Amino acid sequence: MMEHGAPRTGPETRASRRWLLAGLAGMTAFFGAAVAERATSSHASTAGTPAVVATPSPQASPAASPMASPAVANRVTISNFAFTPATIEIAAGTEVTWTNQDDIPHTATSNDGKTFTSPLLDTGDEFHQRFTKPGTYPYHCALHPFMTAKVIAR
Amino acid sequence: MADEIIHDHHHDGIDRRGFLKCMAWAGTGVALTFSGGVVTSHILGQGVAAAPATGDFTFVQISDSHIGFHKAPNTDVTATFQQAVDKINRLPTPPAFTLHTGDLSHLQKLDEWDTLDQLLKGAKGGEVFFTPGEHDVAVDNGKSYLTRYGKGTTGEGWRSFDYKGVHFVGLVNVLNLKAGGLGYLGPEQIDWLKQDLAGLSSSTPVVVYAHIPLWAVYPKWGWGTDDSEQALALLRRFGSVTVLNGHIHQVLHKIEGNITFHTAYSTAFPQPAPGTAPAPGPLVVPAGKLKQMLGIHEVSYRVSQNALAIVDSTLG
Numbered sequence: 001m002m003e004h005g006a007p008r009t010g011p012e013t014r015a016s017r018r019w020l021l022a023g024l025a026g027m028t029a030f031f032g033a034a035v036a037e038r039a040t041s042s043h044a045s046t047a048g049t050p051a052v053v054a055t056p057s058p059q060a061s062p063a064a065s066p067m068a069s070p071a072v073a074n075r076v077t078i079s080n081f082a083f084t085p086a087t088i089e090i091a092a093g094t095e096v097t098w099t100n101q102d103d104i105p106h107t108a109t110s111n112d113g114k115t116f117t118s119p120l121l122d123t124g125d126e127f128h129q130r131f132t133k134p135g136t137y138p139y140h141c142a143l144h145p146f147m148t149a150k151v152i153a154r
Numbered sequence: 155m156a157d158e159i160i161h162d163h164h165h166d167g168i169d170r171r172g173f174l175k176c177m178a179w180a181g182t183g184v185a186l187t188f189s190g191g192v193v194t195s196h197i198l199g200q201g202v203a204a205a206p207a208t209g210d211f212t213f214v215q216i217s218d219s220h221i222g223f224h225k226a227p228n229t230d231v232t233a234t235f236q237q238a239v240d241k242i243n244r245l246p247t248p249p250a251f252t253l254h255t256g257d258l259s260h261l262q263k264l265d266e267w268d269t270l271d272q273l274l275k276g277a278k279g280g281e282v283f284f285t286p287g288e289h290d291v292a293v294d295n296g297k298s299y300l301t302r303y304g305k306g307t308t309g310e311g312w313r314s315f316d317y318k319g320v321h322f323v324g325l326v327n328v329l330n331l332k333a334g335g336l337g338y339l340g341p342e343q344i345d346w347l348k349q350d351l352a353g354l355s356s357s358t359p360v361v362v363y364a365h366i367p368l369w370a371v372y373p374k375w376g377w378g379t380d381d382s383e384q385a386l387a388l389l390r391r392f393g394s395v396t397v398l399n400g401h402i403h404q405v406l407h408k409i410e411g412n413i414t415f416h417t418a419y420s421t422a423f424p425q426p427a428p429g430t431a432p433a434p435g436p437l438v439v440p441a442g443k444l445k446q447m448l449g450i451h452e453v454s455y456r457v458s459q460n461a462l463a464i465v466d467s468t469l470g
Contacts, residue, residue: 080433081375103225103436105261107292111333120261120293123225140333142292146376148334 217400218420222260256287256365337366445470
């Protein structure tokens with residue numbers, strides 16, 4: 001937990017950031033829907049402003065920098081037919097980037113089929129999607145729908 | 155697979171499950187013959203090369219050409235597809251028609267389909283009936299695929315036709331896929347299938363083809379179809395049902411009552427056996443071995459025996 005001040009790019013950092021979220025925001029981190037709706041109304045005009053995550057915690061002030069590091073906070077890797085991390089938590093307004101590292105094409109397609117869908121991502125291709133409104137966005141791969149994951153924007 | 159004789163309709167003591175087990179381990183070059191629901195087999199080259207009788211015919215299944223794929227273990231899928239075409243053209247009995255069971259293209263690009271169509275023009279395999287794979291439809295849920303390859307089909311690409319007493323049904327299980335799910339047929343297609351089969355005598359041999367396996371090969375890798383059981387329930391009354399699938403880039407067989415399931419080789423790249431790798435990506439094999447893991451499926455129907463003989467034939 002103490003390592004949060006040092007932005008690193010590994011999955012470890014992302015994992016520990018999730019712990020921080022869980023610790024700070026408690027249920028908020030995992031029972032997103034209702035909470036996210038409240039966030040929508042209270043932060044409706046804050047797209048692009050600092051994250052809900054960073055503000056509620058006294059510990060978070062030095063830890064705001066990891067949120068600002070795109071390598072840490074908003075990247076999803078597609079590898080071995082899985083999205084990693086399977087749940088990514090971002091501040092509303094953040095652009096999430098998916099990178100396909102498999103030799104088979106994949107997509108990131110929202111489960112409602114409307115909110116967002118990437119083109120077919122060949123090996124090494126990236127897809128960027130900005131989430132302006134807080135909410136929980138479940139998505140899957142349109143070719144391999146057993147691959148599921150979600151974005152939580154706060 | 156069990157070893158016991160389950161369905162010995164001809165009471166001739168042929169242990170078809172035993173044969174299938176041998177088949178699975180022997181790999182290529184073994185023919186399966188379905189005679190009134192009982193399987194016999196012979197090694198290629200030792201078979202009965204009887205002169206074709208009136209009504210006999212052969213057709214070919216090709217699958218997973220993935221035109222556009224260009225990585226290990228196959229940087230030239232066009233060349234291996236051409237070799238498959240050459241193999242079709244060398245068959246002793248010219249095929250009446252060809253089934254392509256999907257993933258024509260790798261990235262659903264028009265030029266990939268153009269290349270495939272061009273290569274198929276050189277094949278003496280009769281008319282080609284296509285059913286899509288997920289690589290052909292994911293971008294637009296099949297719109298451009300159906301515009302190009304859907305002529306003569308019903309609904310979202312479903313097709314049936316009769317050829318010399320055998321009923322063929324082409325199903326589509328790669329559209330309208332659900333998050334967290336597997337292959338999907340959907341209630342409309344299943345209703346259509348019900349009507350399509352309704353007028354047929356149960357003694358009619360039925361061949362069903364679709365991209366994703368219609369049985370649960372390995373759901374963890376998406377190798378199955380969520381609602382296939384509803385389709386299979388409609389097929390169980392028939393004495394001989396042969397299901398031909400692609401998608402998994404390897405040859406597997408299964409028997410369930412009177413229904414026999416077969417998956418075909420890809421012409422592009424092999425995939426790992428279920429559960430033997432972290433994920434079902436391309437299986438990287440030494441260059442010298444690649445052609446032993448790619449191939450075509452040759453199916454012969456012999457009217458005198460009311461039999462379908464299936465030969466998995468590799469490119470090398």
